[in-house]
Amino acid sequence: MAHDHDHDHHHHDNDLDPMAARVRALETILTRKGLVDTAAIDTIVETYETKVGPRNGAHVVAKAWSDPSFADWLRRDATAAIASLGYAGRQGEHMQAVFNTAETHNLVVCTLCSCYPWSVLGLPPVWYKAPPYRSRAVLDPRGVLAEFGLILPEGQKVRVWDSTAELRYLVIPMQPDGTEGWSEDRLTELVSRDSMIGTAVALAPEAA
Amino acid sequence: MNGPQDLGGQMGFGPIAPEPNEPLFHAEWEKRALGLTLAAGAMGHWNIDESRHARESLHPADYYSSTYYEIWTKALEVLLKRHGFVSDADLAAGDAVDEATTPKRVLKPEQVAGMLHRGSPYERPVAGDPLFHAGHKVRTRNFHPTGHTRLPRYARGKVGTVEAVRGGFVFPDSNAHGRGEDPQWIYTVVFTGPELWGEGADPTLLVSIDAWESYLVAV
Numbered sequence: 521m522a523h524d525h526d527h528d529h530h531h532h533d534n535d536l537d538p539m540a541a542r543v544r545a546l547e548t549i550l551t552r553k554g555l556v557d558t559a560a561i562d563t564i565v566e567t568y569e570t571k572v573g574p575r576n577g578a579h580v581v582a583k584a585w586s587d588p589s590f591a592d593w594l595r596r597d598a599t600a601a602i603a604s605l606g607y608a609g610r611q612g613e614h615m616q617a618v619f620n621t622a623e624t625h626n627l628v629v630c631t632l633c634s635c636y637p638w639s640v641l642g643l644p645p646v647w648y649k650a651p652p653y654r655s656r657a658v659l660d661p662r663g664v665l666a667e668f669g670l671i672l673p674e675g676q677k678v679r680v681w682d683s684t685a686e687l688r689y690l691v692i693p694m695q696p697d698g699t700e701g702w703s704e705d706r707l708t709e710l711v712s713r714d715s716m717i718g719t720a721v722a723l724a725p726e727a728a
Numbered sequence: 729m730n731g732p733q734d735l736g737g738q739m740g741f742g743p744i745a746p747e748p749n750e751p752l753f754h755a756e757w758e759k760r761a762l763g764l765t766l767a768a769g770a771m772g773h774w775n776i777d778e779s780r781h782a783r784e785s786l787h788p789a790d791y792y793s794s795t796y797y798e799i800w801t802k803a804l805e806v807l808l809k810r811h812g813f814v815s816d817a818d819l820a821a822g823d824a825v826d827e828a829t830t831p832k833r834v835l836k837p838e839q840v841a842g843m844l845h846r847g848s849p850y851e852r853p854v855a856g857d858p859l860f861h862a863g864h865k866v867r868t869r870n871f872h873p874t875g876h877t878r879l880p881r882y883a884r885g886k887v888g889t890v891e892a893v894r895g896g897f898v899f900p901d902s903n904a905h906g907r908g909e910d911p912q913w914i915y916t917v918v919f920t921g922p923e924l925w926g927e928g929a930d931p932t933l934l935v936s937i938d939a940w941e942s943y944l945v946a947v
Contacts, residue, residue, distance in 0.1 A: 561763030
């Protein structure tokens with residue numbers, strides 16, 4: 521860390537960078553006024569560090585691959601199907617599952633802010649929330665995918681879902697060849713976070 | 729509003745640069761910013777639409793030079809001031825100086841799991857049947873409201889096809905400004921690449937938005 525700050529600065533947080541100081545001051549103000557409970561903040565952070573993340577979504581995808589009746593439920597009522605696995609709530613209240621096919625590859629973006637299916641994917645990565653992705657995903661999705669190293673076969677169309685409302689989209693990637701009959705646990709290992717946003721496809725079995 | 733948040737189709741921001749093995753947080757303060765934003769929101773004095781509008785109302789130069797947790801924090805300060813919880817004097821002192829409004833509720837640690845699991849469902853009953861159905865051609869309105877809207881500029885005045893009726897939902901253009909939930913039908917509307925982007929566009933590209941009924945007119 522840089523130590524080029526002004527040591528004459530009287531403030532108690534002079535060893536912090538400006539945002540760290542700003543957030544600490546805000547937490548101090550709100551805590552002293554009794555408006556927020558620091559332990560509640562700890563619990564929120566712990567939830568997204570340890571409980572809610574892309575493993576949830578990978579479980580949904582693996583189940584859809586191995587259980588056709590679940591896949592069918594997911595198509596018809598993704599919110600209920602996903603809730604049956606225990607994943608529900610904040611930023612996953614109204615889920616839609618979109619299935620990749622040989623004809624169409626799906627890609628999810630939020631051009632207006634950072635809408636993302638937290639209940640199944642956790643907190644979004646920085647690039648998902650940043651202007652380069654949000655600006656170009658709707659204009660030049662093939663160019664965007666190429667930056668992720670994904671070149672789609674000619675003839676496979678791209679469908680971009682801009683999350684402008686409270687519906688949250690989960691991409692169901694195509695099941696890799698040669699994984700028929702695999703257990704859900706093994707299949708889960710093939711499902712990356714990015715494959716459920718649409719900036720990747722599922723891993724090949726030899727890569728898992 | 730035609731603010732800095734409305735990014736679809738803009739250029740010049742450079743490569744996407746995904747970070748290999750990206751950490752969940754890039755600094756300790758980001759964890760606190762996330763938790764503060766959710767805990768303060770749980771007081772129940774503003775909704776997600778007002779939050780989004782506070783973020784997009786940052787000056788464009790500030791918005792584009794801020795990370796997302798910075799944007800959240802700056803907007804949270806605006807919301808806390810607007811609703812009487814924090815004053816300029818508090819922020820200048822970095823400490824509680826002025827009295828705060830009495831909150832409707834304060835989130836306790838044992839309530840966090842329940843709050844996150846319930847979320848904030850935004851589906852609502854709507855009086856009347858949907859005007860449009862799957863297969864209908866619609867044109868999005870061409871408007872430029874100074875307040876909050878969820879119809880991005882790139883998709884205004886464009887002809888698309890209704891793919892699905894998704895249900896009745898709170899209308900953000902109203903809800904962000906304390907004018908009530910005014911629920912409307914939402915439709916997934918699909919546009920072709922050439923309709924959105926004109927000359928040279930990928931003819932195989934399809935882009936959809938989720939549009940409230942009042943954003944749409946029949947073609």
